[in-house]
Amino acid sequence: MTPRPVAEIDAELTRPGSPYEVEVVDVAGVPTRSWRHAPRTLGEIVAASARFGDRDWLVYEGERTTFAEHADAVARLAGALVERYRLRRGERVAIAMRNLPEWSIAFWGITAAGGVAVALNAWWTADELAFGLADSGAAVLLADDERADRLADRLADLPDLRAAVVARPAGALRAGWDTFDELLAGARPAPLADPAIGPDDDATLFYTSGTTGRPKGVRGTHRNICTNPLSAAYVAARAAVRRGAEPLSPGAAPPQVYLLSVPLFHATGCHSLLVGHLFNGNRMVVMHRWDAGRALELIERERVTAFGGVPTMALQVLDHPDLARRDTSSVTSVRYGGAPAPPDLARRVQEAFGVPAMNGWGMTETSALSSMNVGDDYLARPDSIGVPVPVVEVRVVGADGVEVATGEVGELWVRGPNVVPGYWRRPEETAATFVDGWVRTGDLARVDGDGFLYVVDRAKDIVIRGGENVASVEVEGVLHAHPAVAEAAVVGVPHPTLGEEVAAIVSLLPGRDATAEELQAFTAERLARFKVPTRMVIRRAALPRNPAGKLMKRELRQEIADR
Helix, strand or coil: CCCCCHHHHHHHHCCCCCCCCEEEEEECCEEEEEECCCCCCHHHHHHHHHHHCCCEEEEECCEEEEHHHHHHHHHHHHHHHHHCCCCCCCCEEEEECCCCHHHHHHHHHHHHCCCEEEECCCCCCHHHHHHHHHHHCCCEEEEEHHHHHHHCCCHHHCCCCCEEEEECCCCCCCCCEEEHHHHHHCCCCCCCCCCCCCCCCEEEEEEEEECCEEEEEEEEEHHHHHHHHHHHHHHHHHHHHHCCCCCCCCCCCCCCEEEECCCCCCHHHHHHHHHHHHHHCCEEEECCCCCHHHHHHHHHHHCCCEEEECHHHHHHHHHCCCHHHCCCCCCCEEEEECCCCCCCHHHHHHHHHCCCEEEEEEEHHHCEEEEEEEHHHHHHCCCCCEEECCCCEEEEECCCCCECCCCCCEEEEEECCCCCCEECCCHHHHHHHEECCEEEEEEEEEECCCCCEEEEEECCCEEEECCEEEEHHHHHHHHHCCCCEEEEEEEEEEECCCEEEEEEEEEECCCCCCCHHHHHHHHHCCCCHHHCCCEEEEECCCCCECCCCCECHHHHHHHHHHC
């Protein structure tokens, strides 16, 4: 049976009176399509989640936190932030933790209190973490023990920071730090759904690698992030109609169990998964660190219904020797995004689990989910990222700024209630990237006659390693600081599971010497481990440049491949 056209389904499901009704609202002077029934604020979502009561919300290394316990802890943290630390509306509070139950409590507590949750990359070095704290002007830091140890001697250099709190301290408490448990124990709960907080107030600050080197803070509003639960529900409803089934309303699906394998400090982990699953009353099984064998063990023990993360993780599960001996019969879907997926991954998922795969596309600037390819559509078009949800508009624009014809390649522009206002304290970069509500994604894409999107390349000089964005220019800057290096070029080269790995070609100064191992160690001292080139080519000759003086990175990628 030929599926019904997507445009026809969208018109039917978004009509007035529907649970997925779309309305046009004014966002910063731009008429914007939006879900009429989306939550207004994050506080509304966490307040509503208390109705799930004694149902498990988070499972972490044998610990279980119910929805009621979580909501109480969130209310206590919100109260402590306001009363003890005098947090004011719109002030930033940083989270520097691995995936822990406290990460969730911190995120919801900060935003319920009217603060802005600053998600710092837990893999960052001390210098990188200190940069994020200084750049954001965070008033309070909530850290786990490892990050607290990393930052212990940096806090005095952060004049905006007036309090630091550590979760799960392993030893004696550091001078000047409070503990997470003590903070909650002595706090008076605050209301979770503050009516004074509006949908277009700032809620989040997530850092993303940029082409200029230092990570950029991406400002996100409550409207941006609260678009995700409705968009995810709509993807499932549209897919049901495409296969001839009845669509479910938002929140009507039976409770699911999701294995969280990606960091909460990324938009996918937080915006799509943390927010979406709390909204729906689902259980999240949180891994201490990613390991495919451990993932299979948890899928069996917790009767996990969905897992995924980035394509790398799905591939590692499929290739793991324990796959055949573990009971994975509870799995009903495998979902991934955040990096390019091999075209045959959907087929392999279908063969291994007998369930559909889902491949989504989004970016920090679009608050995660913008489009998703599901089920039979994904099997038929494995190189597509799917059709945008109805509140998301897309344009494919040529170099002249004019929209190209169907099927032609241009830069992908996106507009919708999920598109953020801009970058934190970066007016020039904001003006260059955000135009009349549209975000210029930097991805080169095309759209087919049925509305399916295909990302064919990246215009930005970014390497995506296992879902982590690595700015080439940042790594190049570190390599250039080595006394033996004359020039350095960093590129992404294909990797069978990570999608890409970071590679570098370095030209040495006359009379100077350096080994690949020395340059890798030099980089590792200054950058997070995932940014360190795993492949290094050292040469004496100058690097190739075009007549405009720009490095010819396509040729350099080929040189690495040839070696």
